[in-house]
Amino acid sequence: MEPSLARCGWRATARVRSAPVSNVPNPGAASGPAPSPPSGPGPLTPPADAAAPVRHPDAPAPGEPLGPHYEHCFGCGEAQPHGLRLRARAGEGVSITAEFTVGPDHQGAPGLAHGGVLATALDETLGSLNWLLRVVAVTGRLQTEFVRPVPVGTVLHLDARVTAVHRRKIYCTATGRLGGPEGPVAVRADALFVEVKVDHFIDNGRQEEIRAAMADPDQFRRVRAFEVNP
Numbered sequence: 001m002e003p004s005l006a007r008c009g010w011r012a013t014a015r016v017r018s019a020p021v022s023n024v025p026n027p028g029a030a031s032g033p034a035p036s037p038p039s040g041p042g043p044l045t046p047p048a049d050a051a052a053p054v055r056h057p058d059a060p061a062p063g064e065p066l067g068p069h070y071e072h073c074f075g076c077g078e079a080q081p082h083g084l085r086l087r088a089r090a091g092e093g094v095s096i097t098a099e100f101t102v103g104p105d106h107q108g109a110p111g112l113a114h115g116g117v118l119a120t121a122l123d124e125t126l127g128s129l130n131w132l133l134r135v136v137a138v139t140g141r142l143q144t145e146f147v148r149p150v151p152v153g154t155v156l157h158l159d160a161r162v163t164a165v166h167r168r169k170i171y172c173t174a175t176g177r178l179g180g181p182e183g184p185v186a187v188r189a190d191a192l193f194v195e196v197k198v199d200h201f202i203d204n205g206r207q208e209e210i211r212a213a214m215a216d217p218d219q220f221r222r223v224r225a226f227e228v229n230p
């Protein structure tokens with residue numbers, strides 16, 4: 001029988017050493033009360049006059065696969081050998097579902113997904129909501145919560161929906177579950193996407209990739225579909 005990792009001495013007994021600390025950088029110089037933490041709604045809370053999201057009339061039908069938005073995208077591209085190859089489908093309303101299979105290339109600790117990779121999966125899933133609003137928007141803020149470790153080999157079932165829209169700001173939320181759409185929640189995110197023009201990519205991206213993307217008829221068609229959005 002294989003010796004357990006505990007008997008190999010792998011079970012850690014050490015604890016982080018700690019000592020009382022002051023949160024005042026220079027306690028001797030402190031005068032008056034400590035500043036109070038910021039209050040009121042945070043940047044991920046929609047303002048009171050935000051609107052409910054509206055599904056675009058030309059949005060893909062519920063259940064329809066969305067396909068990659070860019071073939072070299074680390075999140076969804078098929079020309080990225082070590083990417084996540086996340087597969088997304090349109091859902092009801094302004095929602096989508098997606099699946100990501102955690103592979104050995106995605107490890108952070110032995111046999112476990114890297115937290116940054118899981119954040120990427122959440123970001124990509126949230127970004128795919130663009131297809132349902134038919135706007136191009138980029139991540140401005142992404143707040144992640146890691147609830148359970150995610151082992152290699154897991155199929156992470158993600159779902160995301162837009163909760164509110166205020167001018168160019170799109171408020172959205174996503175969840176990733178282990179093993180199935182009803183499985184235990186492993187990761188969550190709340191995010192704020194900001195609508196941009198296609199020029200955002202043309203002005204900021206490296207020219208080599210921009211030229212190649214615009215020369216690709218499929219990519220050109222995808223970009224045009226967003227550009228003609230009223």
Ligand SMILES: CCCCC/C=C\C/C=C\C/C=C\C/C=C/CCCC(=O)SCCNC(=O)CCNC(=O)[C@H](O)C(C)(C)COP(=O)(O)OP(=O)(O)OC[C@H]1O[C@@H](n2cnc3c(N)ncnc32)[C@H](O)[C@@H]1OP(=O)(O)O
Pocket residue numbers: 043069070075123124125126127128129130131136137138139140141166167168169192194196198201202210213214222223226
């Ligand atoms: C030619 C190739 C084309 C390729 C594209 C192809 C197809 C596209 C089609 C479909 C796409 C489909 C899926 C996409 C999937 C993507 C998944 C991954 C998504 C990403 O991974 S994407 C990369 C990471 N992402 C960035 O690389 C952004 C860097 N960043 C910036 O580029 C700017 O920072 C920007 C644009 C965010 C804002 O800049 P800006 O100047 O345009 O806007 P401005 O500052 O005026 O803000 C307007 C209002 O948003 C509020 N606001 C802004 N930023 C905020 C923040 N961080 N927190 C809280 N509120 C914020 C302001 O407070 C104001 O609010 P208010 O209206 O109330 O005043």
